[in-house]
Amino acid sequence: MHMMNSISSSSDMGDWKGRVFDSLSFPTLILKPDRTIIAANLKFFERTGMAEAQVIGKTCKQIFFENEDPEKFPCNGTNCTLHKCITQKNAQSIVLKEVHSNNDQTWEERVFSPILNDVGDVSYVIESLRDITKVKTLEKKYSDVRQLIDKVVQSSVSGILAADRKGEIILMNEAAENLFGYTVENANKVNIEDFYPPGIARKIMKSLRDENYGEKGKLPVTKLNILTKAQQEIPVEMTAAIIYEDGNETATAAIFNDLREKYAVQKKLEEAEIQLYQSEKLASLGRLAAGVAHEINNPLTSILLYGNLMQEKLEENHPLEENLKYMIEDAERCREIVKNLLAYSRQTRPSKDIFYLNDLVGESLRLIRDQKLFMNVKVVKELDPQQILVNADKNQLCQVVINLIINAFDAMESSGTLTLRTHRTPENGTAFLEVSDTGGGIPPENISKIFDPFFTTKEIGKGTGLGLSMAYGIMEENQGKISIEDTGPDGTTIRLELPEENVSNEFHFGSIG
Ligand SMILES: Nc1ncnc2c1ncn2[C@@H]1O[C@H](COP(=O)(O)OP(=O)(O)OP(=O)(O)O)[C@@H](O)[C@H]1O
Ligand SMILES: [Mg+2]
Structure with a gap:
């Protein structure tokens, strides 16, 4: 038995106490109030590997912290746990963490329990050392897991x-x-x-x-x-x-x-599906119309040809003269309808020409048959002083511009300002023609629809809703674009965009032609 000079006497009772002391599973020391160690149990010697001479008679500080920087002592002055145990006469504990050279960490809890004498003074203190590394490691793991769960929840x-x-x-x-x-x-x-x-x-x-x-x-x-x-x-x-x-x-x-975003995407998808279905339907309708128009064109031409021949040969004041006139007039109307249908289904190919964009503005304005429209509308031209060349089908583009101008007039109803603007971006060689009005604008819910064929807000007979959809097709065929540049209660600007034709191209073009 390692316990020497023990607190116990050599009686049976003392021996019993000594055995209990030695069989404690924690390394344990017994100290006097002057802090010298008077006994250490078997577990203590086993754990520390110290010999009795190194322990007995020494202070707790000497055996544990001899080589340590005094600044780092956990038992300095009144902060000393042993001191607290002695002065407060109750059990005290401290947890010490040790980081080993291989970075492993161990934790030890030192529990100080006072043994009081009959008058209640501290006669001894039992200091037991408990390795709480396992508990601490679990605690840390638990807190790490908790932190991780917190992060998972938060993020x-x-x-x-x-x-x-x-x-x-x-x-x-x-x-x-x-x-x-x-x-x-x-x-x-x-x-x-x-x-x-x-x-x-x-x-x-x-x-x-x-x-x-x-x-x-x-x-x-x-x-x-x-x-x-x-x-x-x-x-x-x-x-x-x-x-x-x-x-x-x-x-x-x-x-x-x-679910808001999911629903919004779903709705967009549904709308796109409807749109696709509609444009497919319209495309096949367009093909049908073009087919019919094409087939009718030939018999119509001969009706008109023979009708005109008959008209020429008919004697003056012939009773059928008037009937024949009506027949020819109606056949001509049919020809107009066929022409429009063919134009809509874009059976006519663009025949391109190089021309100045500014000329398009003047020409389109001149071509508007119903000059009454201009009565209360101020027309402003803001034309780029530099001439911009484009290569496109001028007739088709005139159609587009006229359509835009008429839409602008319609939007302004009785009065307002129509502005026709041309400009270019020197960097990427794009030419712009804009038609602005001071009308009431396009309501947000209609913005996505105005280029759809047959979309019109105009009364029956006034608009067919083909103007912008034709314009869209024509711009595409001419490698250009049409877009709403701006719309609101103060008016609307529709922008046409075409690739600018540069002079070297013109020369090239000229040399071939
Ligand atoms: N400048 C504008 N200001 C306000 N709304 C416009 C303007 N331009 C077009 N719109 C709207 O877009 C719709 C479609 O125009 P689009 O030119 O395709 O057909 P439309 O003018 O109604 O008929 P159409 O051109 O075939 O005679 C118009 O009915 C109108 O509601
Ligand atoms: Mg129109």
Whole structure:
């Protein structure tokens, strides 16, 4: 037995105490109030590898911290745990961390327990050393896991919310804060019931407890509306669960995914599908119309040819003269319709020419037959002083510009200003022609539709809704673009864009021709 000069006498009783001391599973020291060690148990010698002479009669500081920087002593002055144990006459403990050369860490808890004499003074102190590395490692692992879970919860793009039995919010991640518009701080004043439209929270709890609805305590993915702080209803997909502890409900947790974006994409997709269906339908209609128009064109030409011949040969004041005149007039109307149909289905190919963009403006204005339109409208021309050359089908482009001008007049109804503007970007060689009006603008819901064939807001007989859709097709065929540059209550600007033809190209063109 290593215990020498023990506190026990050599009686049976003392021997018994000595054996207990030695069989303690923690390395243990017994110290006097003057801090000298009077005994150490077997476990102590085993653990430290020290010999009795190195321990007995020494102070705790000497054997543990002899070579340490005194500044770092955990037992300096009144801060010393042993000192506290002696002065306060109660058990004290301290946890010491040691980092080893291989970076391993160990933790030891030193527990100091006073042994009091009959008058209540400290006669000895028992210091036991407990290796708490395992506990500490587990604790750290647990706290690491907790931190990780916290991070996972916080960084989740899904809103995560937990409420206690009373419905008070106990957890809310950032996504939930953003979704509901509350912060964790102000959410604790709100009951979970206020996170849903009236009655919904109760329904959720009922379904959660219902064994026939998903597993008991669990709500399968459900679509519903939540209510934000600003009283806005937002569609979400949610799952929820009751958290049980020892069979009792302690909290509920729920995960929310905002469905607004998904629904918006879905709607866009549906719209695109409808649009595709419509344009396919219109394209086949266009082909049919073109086919019919083409077939009718030949017989129509001969009707007109023979009709005109007959008219020439008919004697004056012939009773059928008038009938024949009507027949020819109507055949001519048919020819106009056929021409328009062919133009719409773009059976006519562009025949390109190089010309000055500014000329297009003047020519288009001249070609507008109904000059009455100009009566109350001021026409402003803002033409680029530098001549801009383009290579396009001038007749087709005139059609486009006339269409835009008539649309502008229609938008201004009785009076306003029509501005025709040309300019270019020297960098990428693009030429622009803009038609602006001071009309009421295109309502936002119509913006995506105005280039659709047959889309018109004009009364029956006034517009066919083909103007802009033809313009779109013509611009495409001429390697150009048409777009709404600006629209609002103060007016609309439609912009035509064409690649600029540079002089060297013109020369090249000229040399071939
Ligand atoms: N400058 C504009 N200001 C306001 N709305 C416009 C303007 N230009 C076009 N729109 C709107 O776009 C619709 C489609 O125009 P588009 O030129 O294709 O057909 P339309 O003018 O109605 O008929 P059409 O040109 O075949 O006679 C118009 O009915 C109108 O609602
Ligand atoms: Mg039009």
